[in-house]
Amino acid sequence: MGEYVGIVGPNGGGKSTLVRLLNGLLVAERGRVRVAGFDPAAEPFEVRKRLGMLFQNPENGIVAPFVEDDVAFGLENLGVRRGEMRARVAQAMGAVGLEGYERREPHTLSGGEKQRVALAGVLAVEPEILVLDEPTSMLDPEGRGEVLEHVHALRGKRTILHVTHHLEEILDADRVLVLNGGRIVADVSPRRLVSDRGLLRENRLVLPTALRLASELGLLGPEGPLPRGPEELAAIVQERAGGRLRERETRAR
Numbered sequence: 001m002g003e004y005v006g007i008v009g010p011n012g013g014g015k016s017t018l019v020r021l022l023n024g025l026l027v028a029e030r031g032r033v034r035v036a037g038f039d040p041a042a043e044p045f046e047v048r049k050r051l052g053m054l055f056q057n058p059e060n061g062i063v064a065p066f067v068e069d070d071v072a073f074g075l076e077n078l079g080v081r082r083g084e085m086r087a088r089v090a091q092a093m094g095a096v097g098l099e100g101y102e103r104r105e106p107h108t109l110s111g112g113e114k115q116r117v118a119l120a121g122v123l124a125v126e127p128e129i130l131v132l133d134e135p136t137s138m139l140d141p142e143g144r145g146e147v148l149e150h151v152h153a154l155r156g157k158r159t160i161l162h163v164t165h166h167l168e169e170i171l172d173a174d175r176v177l178v179l180n181g182g183r184i185v186a187d188v189s190p191r192r193l194v195s196d197r198g199l200l201r202e203n204r205l206v207l208p209t210a211l212r213l214a215s216e217l218g219l220l221g222p223e224g225p226l227p228r229g230p231e232e233l234a235a236i237v238q239e240r241a242g243g244r245l246r247e248r249e250t251r252a253r
């Protein structure tokens with residue numbers, strides 16, 4: 001309960017297939033799928049209450065003319081009472097920073113905002129488990145940041161399965177599953193994943209630039225922070241240099 005699991009792997013590795021098995025869109029020919037004890041193919045309704053999904057394309061989730069109706073959509077399907085629905089919609093919108101967006105028309109929103117509307121719709125259902133299939137891959141950098149901020153804030157509150165091609169998005173995960181050829185080929189900590197060049201290469205995983213630089217500089221050790229971007233890498237380098245880099249820069253001006 002409350003685990004944050006990253007899921008990565010090459011194209012065709014089986015990530016989306018896993019996701020579709022979990023929500024009952026695909027039925028397993030062999031083996032068994034259980035979500036919180038329920039078979040998604042046999043009891044989709046029980047699974048839908050417990051497992052919320054967010055997909056790549058923020059346009060796909062939008063069904064209603066106003067944001068608040070869109071966020072309420074999943075609850076309507078579950079037959080939640082009017083008063084409770086209102087409270088849950090308000091809370092979910094607050095959780096993704098969309099207070100005041102209730103009467104906005106979804107088509108006027110940015111990609112990041114649309115994706116947050118979709119996330120609010122998922123959260124309103126109050127699922128135990130959240131499954132995110134590349135939720136930022138169609139967003140611009142600002143939109144990605146917005147969505148990730150709110151996803152990461154849910155860490156520890158829900159079980160999260162986060163499929164991504166961007167390793168910097170899952171550096172805080174409790175563990176990372178690597179899927180290749182339809183199998184789990186590794187179940188490791190994010191640190192172990194980004195430090196294991198063989199594992200990365202075999203699964204066509206590319207380190208983000210800041211991590212690649214940190215790796216080349218020998219800064220990816222068994223402890224210490226993992227830099228998500230250039231600013232964090234710069235801070236680590238500065239600290240190692242005891243502030244000398246900044247001094248020199250000042251002198252040069």
Ligand SMILES: Nc1ncnc2c1ncn2[C@@H]1O[C@H](COP(=O)(O)OP(=O)(O)O)[C@@H](O)[C@H]1O
Nearest residue numbers: 009010011012013014015016017018026179182
């Ligand atoms: N219903 C299915 N039956 C058999 N194979 C499938 C089915 N759906 C997808 N596949 C295959 O499973 C593999 C994994 O695809 P996918 O899960 O989309 O990968 P990923 O999301 O990791 O890029 C692909 O080779 C795809 O062709």
Ligand SMILES: [Mg+2]
Nearest residue numbers: 015016017133
């Ligand atoms: Mg996929």
